[in-house]
Amino acid sequence: MSKITSRESLEQLRELSKKEIDNNKCRILICAGTGCIAGGSGAIYDKMCDLVASNPNIEVCFEPEVAHGDGDIAVKKSGCHGFCEMGPLMKIEPQDILYTKVQLEDCEDIFYRTIEKGELIPHLLFKQNGTECKKQEDIAFYKKQNRNVLKNCGRIDAENIEEFLAIGGYRGLARALFDMTKEEVIEEISESGLRGRGGAGFPTGKKWSQVARQKEEKRYVVCNGDEGDPGAFMDRSVMEGDPHKMIEGMIIAAYAVSADEGYIYVRAEYPLAIERLKNAIAEAEEYGLLGDNILGTDFSFHLHINRGAGAFVCGEGSALTASIEGNRGMPRVKPPRTVEQGLFDKPTVLNNVETYANVPMIIARGADWFKGIGTENNAGTKAFALTGSVKNTGLIEVPMGTTLREVIYDIGGGIKDDREFKAVQIGGPSGGCLTKEHLDMKLDFDSLKKIGAMIGSGGMVVMDDHTCMVEVARFFMNFTQNESCGKCVPCREGTKRMLEILERIVAGKGTLQDLDLLEELSETITDTALCGLGKCAAQPVMSTLKFFREEYEQHVIEKKCIAKNCEALRKFIINPDKCKGCSKCARNCPAGAIAGQIRKSYHIDNEACIKCGACLSDCAFDAIHIEW
Known part of the structure; x- marks a missing residue:
C-alpha cells in the first residue's frame, strides 16, 4: 500500500474498504479483549477460522430482508463489547446476533446451524426476564447507553486500519488539516466543553491553548494510559479495541499545539494494549497518517510508546513525565505546571485515553453535536x-x-x-x-x-448490605499507602497512620478517639500533600465516615460488624445445652482460650480467642456457633 498523500486518496481508500466489508457474506466478530481472551476466545477464533477455511463454498442462510454480499465469510478479532460478565462474546453480522458465554464446543453448532441454516442457538442468547435477546440492542445493559468512545469496540477488527477507515476513521484529522487553522481546532475543542476524562475534569481546550501560547518551539503531546485504579479498565478497552481513535485524537492535538512528537504511557500490565498500539502506529505510519508530511501536508508527528512499571502515582502528570524521562516516577512542586514545563521541561499536552478518543468525533461532527449530549x-x-x-x-x-x-x-x-x-x-x-x-x-x-x-x-x-464500609475504607487506604511514592511527609506518614488506625478498628481494638484522629489526619493530608493523588488519598475514609459513621461507632463501641465481615469481631459461643463436655475443642484450641471440665459444658474466653475457627470445625455436636 502506497502512502496516502491527499484528502482525496484518503476518501478513495475509505470507500474501497467499506465496499470490501459490505461484500462479505457475513462477518463473525469474536471479542478479543483481555477478559474474553482469558475466557478462551482465542481458541474460539482459531476454530471459526478453521471452519470457514474448510468450507469455502458454504451458502450463508439469512432472512431474505437482510442484504449481504457474495464475498467471503470474514472472521475478525474485535475489541471489548463491554458485557464482560457474559463473555466470551460473538457477534454475527448482518444478522446482528449476539451470542454470549460461547465455548469452544459451540463453534460447530454456530457455523453449521446459524451460519449455514440461519438457526438461532437458544442457550447462547442472553436471557432477560425469561426472554431470549437476539440482538445487542435488545439487551437492557446496552439500551440506556450512548456508546460514542466505545462505539467501534466490538464492531471492527481491532488490528486492521482499513476497517477503522471504513467507518469514518481519520475524517476528523483530515478536516483539521485541510479545513481549519490550529487556532480553530483549539476553539472547537473549547467550544465543545470537553473536559479531561482522567480525573478532575479540567477543560481540554483551555489546556491546549495554554500549551499553544508558550514561547518554546518544542512541544510534546502525551497520553496517560496508565489507568492504575483498582477495577478500572476503560482506557485499556479503547487501546485494545479501537486504538486508532485515540491516536487520531493525539495527532489532532499535536497539530493544534504545533507538537512534532508524542508519547503514549501504558502500564506494562497491559501487554495486549501495547501490542495493538504498536500495530496501529505501524499501520498509521505505513499509510501516511503518522510520521513525516501527514496526508501530504507539511505537518509531521512521531509517536512513541513508553511502558510504565505499574506505579499508581504515575497517573499524576509530573510523575508520569518523570517516568518517561527515565527518572523515578515522583510528583514535583508546581508551578511550573505541565503545560509550561512538562516532558523534558517542554510545554506538554497531557490527557488520558478517553479524552483523546473524543477529539476526532468533535472535530468531525462539530462542537454543537458534543454539547447536545x-x-x-x-x-x-x-x-x-x-x-x-x-x-x-x-x-x-x-x-x-x-x-x-x-x-x-x-x-x-x-x-x-x-x-x-x-x-x-x-x-x-x-x-x-x-x-x-x-x-x-x-x-x-x-x-x-x-x-x-x-x-x-x-x-x-x-x-x-453485606459490605462493611470500614473494611472498604481500610482496603483503599491500604492500596493508597502501598502506592505512595513517599516524597512528601503528609502522604508517606499520614496514610500509614490512617491505615494503622483502620486496622485497629477492624481488629476490634479501636476507640472513639481514633475516629477523631482519622478526621484530623484526613484534613491534614488533603490540605498539605504534594500532588493531587495525595490530596485525594483520604477521600474513601472521609466519605465513609460522613455517610456511615454509625458503622465505625459500632466497631469501636459495641465491637460489632453488622455486615458480618470483620472476622476479628466475631464471637465463638458454646451452647451449654448441646455441649457434651468431650474436651476436643479445648485440647485443639491453639490459644488455650477454651476451659471446662470433662462431661460438663465448656466455655470460650473471647478475649483470649484468636478467631481461628478450629473449635467450630472440631465440634461433633454442633454446640458452637458464631455471634456477631
Whole structure:
C-alpha cells in the first residue's frame, strides 16, 4: 500500500474498504479483549477460522430482508463489547446476533446451524426476564447507553486500519488539516466543553491553548494510559479495541499545539494494549497518517510508546513525565505546571485515553453535536467500569448527568441476589462513596464535587448490605499507602497512620478517639500533600465516615460488624445445652482460650480467642456457633 498523500486518496481508500466489508457474506466478530481472551476466545477464533477455511463454498442462510454480499465469510478479532460478565462474546453480522458465554464446543453448532441454516442457538442468547435477546440492542445493559468512545469496540477488527477507515476513521484529522487553522481546532475543542476524562475534569481546550501560547518551539503531546485504579479498565478497552481513535485524537492535538512528537504511557500490565498500539502506529505510519508530511501536508508527528512499571502515582502528570524521562516516577512542586514545563521541561499536552478518543468525533461532527449530549458544563459521555455486587457487570458509556439509579438498576440490572443497595465507590482510591440518598443524583463532575466525591477515571464498585464500609475504607487506604511514592511527609506518614488506625478498628481494638484522629489526619493530608493523588488519598475514609459513621461507632463501641465481615469481631459461643463436655475443642484450641471440665459444658474466653475457627470445625455436636 502506497502512502496516502491527499484528502482525496484518503476518501478513495475509505470507500474501497467499506465496499470490501459490505461484500462479505457475513462477518463473525469474536471479542478479543483481555477478559474474553482469558475466557478462551482465542481458541474460539482459531476454530471459526478453521471452519470457514474448510468450507469455502458454504451458502450463508439469512432472512431474505437482510442484504449481504457474495464475498467471503470474514472472521475478525474485535475489541471489548463491554458485557464482560457474559463473555466470551460473538457477534454475527448482518444478522446482528449476539451470542454470549460461547465455548469452544459451540463453534460447530454456530457455523453449521446459524451460519449455514440461519438457526438461532437458544442457550447462547442472553436471557432477560425469561426472554431470549437476539440482538445487542435488545439487551437492557446496552439500551440506556450512548456508546460514542466505545462505539467501534466490538464492531471492527481491532488490528486492521482499513476497517477503522471504513467507518469514518481519520475524517476528523483530515478536516483539521485541510479545513481549519490550529487556532480553530483549539476553539472547537473549547467550544465543545470537553473536559479531561482522567480525573478532575479540567477543560481540554483551555489546556491546549495554554500549551499553544508558550514561547518554546518544542512541544510534546502525551497520553496517560496508565489507568492504575483498582477495577478500572476503560482506557485499556479503547487501546485494545479501537486504538486508532485515540491516536487520531493525539495527532489532532499535536497539530493544534504545533507538537512534532508524542508519547503514549501504558502500564506494562497491559501487554495486549501495547501490542495493538504498536500495530496501529505501524499501520498509521505505513499509510501516511503518522510520521513525516501527514496526508501530504507539511505537518509531521512521531509517536512513541513508553511502558510504565505499574506505579499508581504515575497517573499524576509530573510523575508520569518523570517516568518517561527515565527518572523515578515522583510528583514535583508546581508551578511550573505541565503545560509550561512538562516532558523534558517542554510545554506538554497531557490527557488520558478517553479524552483523546473524543477529539476526532468533535472535530468531525462539530462542537454543537458534543454539547447536545450530557448536561450544562458537563458535555458528552463518560465510560465507567461497572463492577461489584451488581447483576450485569462490564464496561458502560452513558451521557454525563445519567443518574446512579439508571446505571445500577437499568443498565446493571440491580443488585445481585436482589439484596439491598448500600453504596457505590466511585473514582477508585481517589474517589468517595455514594449512598441511597444519591441514587437520583446526576453523575457529572460538578455534582460529585459538591458532595466530596469525584468521577476519577471511572471505576464504579457497587456494594450491597453485606459490605462493611470500614473494611472498604481500610482496603483503599491500604492500596493508597502501598502506592505512595513517599516524597512528601503528609502522604508517606499520614496514610500509614490512617491505615494503622483502620486496622485497629477492624481488629476490634479501636476507640472513639481514633475516629477523631482519622478526621484530623484526613484534613491534614488533603490540605498539605504534594500532588493531587495525595490530596485525594483520604477521600474513601472521609466519605465513609460522613455517610456511615454509625458503622465505625459500632466497631469501636459495641465491637460489632453488622455486615458480618470483620472476622476479628466475631464471637465463638458454646451452647451449654448441646455441649457434651468431650474436651476436643479445648485440647485443639491453639490459644488455650477454651476451659471446662470433662462431661460438663465448656466455655470460650473471647478475649483470649484468636478467631481461628478450629473449635467450630472440631465440634461433633454442633454446640458452637458464631455471634456477631
